[in-house]
Amino acid sequence: MMIFRPIESSDYDALWHIAQHTGVGFSSLQPKPDMVRHKLDWALESFSGSTTLDDLLYLFVLEDAKTGNIAGVSGIESAIGQTDPWYNFKVNTQVHTSRELNVYNRLTTMTLCSDHTDYSELCTLFLLPEYRYSNNGRLLSKARMMFMANHPSHFHENVIAEMRGYCDDNGESPFWEAIGRHFFNVDFVTADQQIAKGKTFIAELMPRHPIYTNMLPDSAQAVIGETHNDTLPARKLLESEGFHYTHYIDIFDAGPLLEARVKDIRTVRDSREYKVQIHESTTTDETQWLLASTGFRQFRCILGQVSFEGFEFVNITREQANALQLQPNDTLRVVPLTGRRP
Template sequence: MMIIRPITEQDHDALWQIAQMTGVGFSSLQPDPEMVQRKLEWAVNSFRAEKPLEEAYYLFVMEDMETGTVVGVTGIESAVGLKAPWYNYKVNTQVHASRELDVYTRIKTLTLCSDYTGHSELCTLFLTPQYRKSSNGHLLSKCRFLFMATHAPRFNESIIAELRGFCDEEGESPFWEALGRHFFAVDFVEADQQVARGKSFIAELMPRNPIYTNLLPAKAQCVIGQTHPDTMPARKLLEDEGFRYTGYIDIFDGGPVLETQIRDIRAIRDSRHYRVRVHDCLDTDESVWLMANTHFCDFRCIAGQLSFEGLEFVNISQQQAEVLNIRDGDELRVVPLFNPQRHNHR
């Protein structure tokens, strides 16, 4: 059984091992000892703080209960850009027309902006390759929605997810090579290591005026708003939950920014609270449910089967109750793991 729980100081070595697997372009978790330690301390302090931090970082781990191994991480930032600027490019359209010359041209432009300042952000999602099977990826991503549903005052009404942009087999980003490299003379890998410490320095060196994309090489134009192949499953999952691309991209690699209102996320909107009844033996159907306790520091989330008893009660097994750290009569937030409208047509 896989369980989601808040990260602790004891998970440092596991977080460091995962950081060494993330690869180029995964700027939110790099194999940098100082960064890993900083992220860990930030997350632990966010869970321990008596009052919500202005910019809290809620980082969770997925643990294989059979082996005790941490096999994935997933996070939420309560707000971005409140202490350091949060920059994106907005993809706009400029029209150049002349009746005399019978010319009408639409050209995309990139405009530097900070429109997402204060928004919450989904971040730091990584599952180790050997566990990318079954429904593990869905559990790792969607557990955050049940946490946000229960602790809504800690988050903004709007939330974004900045996805990794396209890079080729050699680890080069066509977008960076065509744009960022001209103003910050290092290759993509080195820039990626710098970005792990923050992206504001890139914006400080980039032009403030709109950039006409037709002046960029064709390879760079083609990857604007495109997602890294390894991140496509995460993008499809978020889109199934209600996230949409609305024309904002990352200033570093051109990856898309998805956004939505928290209340419109399917797993939040459709989740319900039930009272728990614990059973030694349990008859269930084949449906898989996402279930989480209503705790904060001791948050737990799993995916599994259960049954319902009327409109008020849900029946779970003794093992599930122990893993979720709940007892008979406690509250449990429940929602189908998959979007029924999408899943039934696959």
């Protein structure tokens, strides 16, 4: 059984191990000891409930209950852009016409903006390769949404997720080579590492005027709004939950930004709360359910099969109850992993 839970201080070694596998373009968790320690400390302070921070990081891990190994990590940032400015390119359409010359041109432009300041963000999703099977990836991503359903006051009404953009096998981004390199004088890998330290340098160096995409090389135009192959499953999952592309892209690799209203996310919208009844075994159908406790620091989420008694009670096994740290009559939030409502 895989258990999704808040990160703990003892998880530093596991987080460091994951950071060594994330690769180029995964700027939110890189193999730098100071960065990994900061990420962990920030999350622990956020979960403590005693912080005065406005921008909180809720970081979770997926634990293999059989071995105790950590299979992956994912997070939610409560409000982006409050400490470091948040930047994207907004992809717009400009029309240039001349009746005298009988010319009508529809051109695409990109403008640097901070339109998503204060939004919440789904971030730092990474599952180790050896655990990329069954529904582990879905659990690692969607369990965050169950946490948001439990604690909506901790988040903005809108949430975004940045998708990793295209780069080749050598870690080079054609979009970066066409734009960013001209203003930063460094390669994509170096810039990606720099952004992990802060984004102030973006405002200092990036152009504020619109950029016409037809003036870029074809290779750069082709990857605007495109998703890295390794991130395509994550994009499809989010789109199935109601996220959509709104013509904002990452300023480094042109990866798309997906957006949704929290209350419209399928997992949030369709989930229901029930009182728990615990049995040694229970008769169920084949439906896989996300099962989440309603705690904060003690939040737990697993996948499993259950049965219901009316609209008030859900029947779970003793093993499931132990994984979720629940007792009879405790509250359990339930939603199908995909599709229909309970």
